[in-house]
Amino acid sequence: MHVIETDKLTKRFGNFTAVDRISFRVESGEIFGFLGANGAGKTTAMRMLCGLSVPTSGKATVAGYDVYKKSEQIKKHIGYMSQKFSLYADLKVWENIRLFGGIYGLSEKRLADKTDELLHTLNLENERNALVGSLPLGWKQKLAFSVAIIHEPAIVFLDEPTGGVDPVTRRQFWELIYDASARGITVFATTHYMDEAEYCNRVSIMVDGRIEALDKPSVLKETYHAENMNEVFRSLAKKATRGE
Amino acid sequence: MKILLYLLEKECKQIKRDRFLPKVIFIIPVLQLAILPFAANFEIRNINISIVDNDHSVYSQRLTEKIRSSGYFKLSDISLNYEDGLASIENDKSDILIEIPVNFEKDLGKEGEARVLIAANAINGTKGGLGSSYLSGIIQDFNSELGYGFSQAAGGIASKYLYNPRLNYKNYMVPGIMVFLLTLIGGFLSALNIVSEKEKGTIEQINVTPLSKSLFLLSKLIPFWIIGFILLTIGIFIAWLLYGLIPVGSFGVIYLFAAIYLIAFTGFGLAISSISSNQQQAMFTAFFFIIIFALMSGLFTPISSMPEWAQWLTLFNPLRYFIDVMRMVYLKGSLLSDLSVHFFVICLFAIFFNVLAVIGYRKSN
Numbered sequence: 001m002h003v004i005e006t007d008k009l010t011k012r013f014g015n016f017t018a019v020d021r022i023s024f025r026v027e028s029g030e031i032f033g034f035l036g037a038n039g040a041g042k043t044t045a046m047r048m049l050c051g052l053s054v055p056t057s058g059k060a061t062v063a064g065y066d067v068y069k070k071s072e073q074i075k076k077h078i079g080y081m082s083q084k085f086s087l088y089a090d091l092k093v094w095e096n097i098r099l100f101g102g103i104y105g106l107s108e109k110r111l112a113d114k115t116d117e118l119l120h121t122l123n124l125e126n127e128r129n130a131l132v133g134s135l136p137l138g139w140k141q142k143l144a145f146s147v148a149i150i151h152e153p154a155i156v157f158l159d160e161p162t163g164g165v166d167p168v169t170r171r172q173f174w175e176l177i178y179d180a181s182a183r184g185i186t187v188f189a190t191t192h193y194m195d196e197a198e199y200c201n202r203v204s205i206m207v208d209g210r211i212e213a214l215d216k217p218s219v220l221k222e223t224y225h226a227e228n229m230n231e232v233f234r235s236l237a238k239k240a241t242r243g244e
Numbered sequence: 245m246k247i248l249l250y251l252l253e254k255e256c257k258q259i260k261r262d263r264f265l266p267k268v269i270f271i272i273p274v275l276q277l278a279i280l281p282f283a284a285n286f287e288i289r290n291i292n293i294s295i296v297d298n299d300h301s302v303y304s305q306r307l308t309e310k311i312r313s314s315g316y317f318k319l320s321d322i323s324l325n326y327e328d329g330l331a332s333i334e335n336d337k338s339d340i341l342i343e344i345p346v347n348f349e350k351d352l353g354k355e356g357e358a359r360v361l362i363a364a365n366a367i368n369g370t371k372g373g374l375g376s377s378y379l380s381g382i383i384q385d386f387n388s389e390l391g392y393g394f395s396q397a398a399g400g401i402a403s404k405y406l407y408n409p410r411l412n413y414k415n416y417m418v419p420g421i422m423v424f425l426l427t428l429i430g431g432f433l434s435a436l437n438i439v440s441e442k443e444k445g446t447i448e449q450i451n452v453t454p455l456s457k458s459l460f461l462l463s464k465l466i467p468f469w470i471i472g473f474i475l476l477t478i479g480i481f482i483a484w485l486l487y488g489l490i491p492v493g494s495f496g497v498i499y500l501f502a503a504i505y506l507i508a509f510t511g512f513g514l515a516i517s518s519i520s521s522n523q524q525q526a527m528f529t530a531f532f533f534i535i536i537f538a539l540m541s542g543l544f545t546p547i548s549s550m551p552e553w554a555q556w557l558t559l560f561n562p563l564r565y566f567i568d569v570m571r572m573v574y575l576k577g578s579l580l581s582d583l584s585v586h587f588f589v590i591c592l593f594a595i596f597f598n599v600l601a602v603i604g605y606r607k608s609n
Contacts, residue, residue, distance in 0.1 A: 050452050052608050071608060072454050080452040084445040090261050091254065102250030103453045 003028045003155050003186045004049060009058035011044050018044040020209035021058060028154075031177065031187040033197045033217075036206030037237045042190045043083060045206070046157050049188070050080045063154045076104075079148035079156035079185075083163065085140055087147060089133030093124060096132055097147060104151035118146050121176075138169030142176060149180055156180060158189035162196065174199055194230040203229070205236050212236050247455065251463030259467055265433070273425050273475050277482045280421050281414040284544060291375040292320040294329040294338035301349035307360075307386050311342070316378045326361070333365050340364040340375040352390070407575045414487050419570035420543045422479040423505075426472050427534060427563055430506050434468050434513030435530040438605070439520045451607040458602050461518075465510045465598075472506040473499070492577030498570065500580070504590050505566045511597030512562075518604035537563040562593040 004026035011019040019041040026032045036042045047053040049062050051071030060067040063077040087096045094115055101111045119125045122142050127135065132143065141161055149156050158177075162170045174196065181187050189200070197203050197217060204214040213220055213236055217229055226232045259265050293311065297304045312319050320338040323329040329341035343361040345351075351358040362379050366372035408415050441447040450460060476499070483489040491498060513530060520526035540547075540554065541563035547555055558564045565586045572578035580587065 052448065052451055054608055075452060075454040078452070080449070082445065082448045082452075084448070086445040086447075086449040088254070088258070088446055089444070090258050095254070095257065099250055099254050100449070100453070103247055103450075103455050105247070 001028050002026060003064075004032075004060070004062050004188065006049075006060040007058055009045070009048060009060045010056050011041075011048060011053065012056045017209055019048070019055075022206075022209075022211045023058075024204055024211060024214055026155075026186060026188060028186055029181065029184055030201045031181050031199065032189070033200030033203035034188060034190045034206070035194075035197055035203055035233060036190070037240055039242050040206040040240070041209040042206055043159055046159055046188070046190065049074075050078060050157055051075055052080075077154045079151070079153040081141075081144050081148045081156070081158045081161055083159040085137075085144060087132050087140070087144055090131060092129050092131055093119070093135070093143065094128050096143070097150065100147045101150050106151065114150060118150070121179075122146060138165045138173075141165055142169070142173060145173065145176055149185060152183070153185060155186040155188060158187065160190050160192065162191065162193065170196070194228065194233055197229040197233070205233060207236055207240050208242050212239070248459055248463055251455075251460065252466060255463055255467045259471075268433075269429070269471055269475065270478070272428065273478045274482060276421055276425055277418065277479055278486060281417045281487065284417055284421075289316055290318050291316055291340055291371060291378070292338045293317040293375075293379075294321050294323050294332040294341040295319065296323045296326055296329045296341060296343040298325070298346045299344050299348035303349040303352060303390075304344045307344065307383070310386055311379070311382055314378070314382055316375075330363070333363070338365075339368075339371055340379065342379060415489060415575060416571065417543075418483045418487055418489055419491075419574040420541075420567045422476065422483065423541075423563060423567045423570050424538060424543060425475060425479055426502065426506060426566075427509055427537065429475055430468055430472055430509035431513045431530055431534050432527075433471070434464060434510045435516045435520075435526045436513075436523055437464055437468075438514060438517035439523050439526040443522055457605050457607060461514055461598070461601055461605060464514055465507065468510045468513075469503075469506050472502065472510070476502050489574065491574045493573035493579065497573050497578075497580050497583070501566060501569050501573075501583075501587070501590065504587075504594050505562065508562055508590060508594035508597050511594060511601050514601040515597055515604050518601050518606075537561050540564070541567050543567055562590060565589050565593075 002025040004024075006025075007023050008021040009019060009023070010017065010021050022045060034042055034046065044053065048055045048067060049060060051062075051067060051074050055067060062074045065071075065073040065077070067074065088099070091099065097115045097118060098111055101114060106114065119128055122139070124139065124143065127139070132140065135143070145156075145158065145161060148158075162173050165173065170193070177187055177189070177199075189196075191197065200217065202214065202216050203220065204211050205220075206212065213223075213232070215223070220226075220232050221228065224232045224235050226235065295308055295311065297308060308322075311317050317340075321328075321332055323332060323341070326341075326343050329338070329343065332338040333341060341361075341363050343363075345359060345361075348358050348360070360383065362376050364372040364376045438447070441450070480491075480495075480498075512533070516526050516529045516533075520529060538544075540550070540558050540561050542558070543563070547558050547564065550558070569578075569583055569586050569590075572583065
């Protein structure tokens with residue numbers, strides 16, 4: 001079963017085509033890397049799939065729901081972590097967990113358990129009462145990820161989750177992603193780090209709003225006669241005509 | 245409904261932790277009610293008067309004394325003749341002059357009639373007009389003390405001021421200012437709220453959840469609604485403390501109207517906030533409307549003296565209705581049954597603004 005399916009999905013802003021007829025499928029339980037240079041249209045594509053942006057044309061379903069007609073249904077089954085940190089900085093760690101758990105309809109009992117479990121996994125037990133704004137970036141990102149999957153969604157969308165984070169924390173972050181994936185959550189992530197691309201089951205590479213390549217990292221490396229994903233990415237991204 | 249509680253918990257904590265808001269909530273009503281009624285005062289006092297006394301009699305002395313002790317006038321000079329008095333007005337030393345003619349006392353005694361001249365600088369029309377009418381009043385009073393003039397005559401006019409017998413301007417202003425206060429808080433704070441979530445990016449995390457728009461807006465509305473009630477209560481207390489003002493009518497009517505009015509104006513702020521993309525936009529839009537609402541509400545200037553088209557426009561001004569209500573309840577003791585039209589109209593505004601807010605707030609673009 002495909003949890004995400006798009007067919008010629010397009011988004012235009014005036015004359016500018018941010019996302020140009022992309023068609024792809026994501027399998028259930030997969031870790032799907034969504035790569036592309038800055039301005040290639042990754043975030044726009046992701047926002048359409050999350051129901052934050054209405055497509056201009058094309059078709060797409062997420063978790064079996066149509067993005068035009070059932071965007072509120074989709075929202076029940078997905079988690080989303082935006083590029084910009086977007087938990088409430090003026091709320092404490094446990095308060096943020098409680099708020100989003102509450103919005104997703106978790107019971108009071110489940111919320112309490114989940115909060116303890118989550119703080120334990122993240123090693124944030126001592127920060128339970130700290131304002132989220134006061135945490136270091138890496139911790140914030142891990143917290144944001146955990147909050148995004150607090151309701152055990154079918155899919156979680158991650159928009160550059162590890163941007164600006166140190167290598168050790170990035171490693172820990174990917175462990176969280178593997179955990180989630182092991183629980184059956186499909187992961188759809190954009191990244192700029194090509195070593196992270198290697199961790200994905202499959203990756204797509206977007207150039208100027210179009211998907212130029214999509215396959216397993218090993219296959220891509222073979223196709224482009226490259227040593228690593230970095231070289232694959234560069235040989236594709238140099239075709240880009242869009243500036244930053 | 246349970247979700248609403250989680251959201252309200254969030255809003256309350258955020259307001260409590262805000263370094264700015266809780267202070268504003270208490271300082272604004274105190275300052276506004278302590279300062280504005282004095283500043284926004286159309287009673288004219290301290291009119292500079294130049295007296296030209298050509299008679300130098302007992303009567304002319306008495307009239308001069310009476311003018312000076314009235315409390316409205318400040319004697320700027322005693323001029324020798326009309327020309328000097330006029331020069332004093334020209335130099336802006338005086339606003340008004342009164343000339344007492346030669347033989348003032350003699351004519352009054354002999355013929356029961358004498359003429360004085362009043363000349364007022366009408367650049368400031370209100371000051372000139374009120375100055376000369378105060379002065380006429382004093383002269384009339386002077387006449388009746390001496391047994392002349394028409395207060396003795398059969399056709400004398402007696403006026404009685406109803407509801408605000410001492411024509412205390414503050415009694416008129418304070419209830420209106422309370423409305424303005426609720427408008428500021430309801431309108432501005434809520435206008436800045438959603439848009440600040442947009443700027444911080446937190447709204448994205450909300451928009452990607454299945455949370456319904458109206459529930460989210462309701463969670464924004466309720467805290468401001470409660471804050472409005474607190475403000476109103478502080479306002480009523482200050483009005484009593486500083487001005488001894490207690491509503492003649494019932495508190496129930498005031499709070500009932502305030503409840504709906506606050507829903508309307510918080511809705512107004514939320515609508516602006518939903519539509520704007522940053523705080524500056526929201527601020528200017530809210531400012532624009534609130535200034536117009538305030539100027540056309542009858543708070544400072546009577547609506548009946550506006551041109552007809554402007555009077556017609558005030559019908560679309562929520563402030564106008566609530567100010568009316570507050571003045572009527574505070575000074576006349578009007579009942580809900582007297583105010584049914586006002587009630588109906590304010591309800592319409594509440595519905596209109598909140599529907600606008602729900603439509604304006606988009607979870608996707």
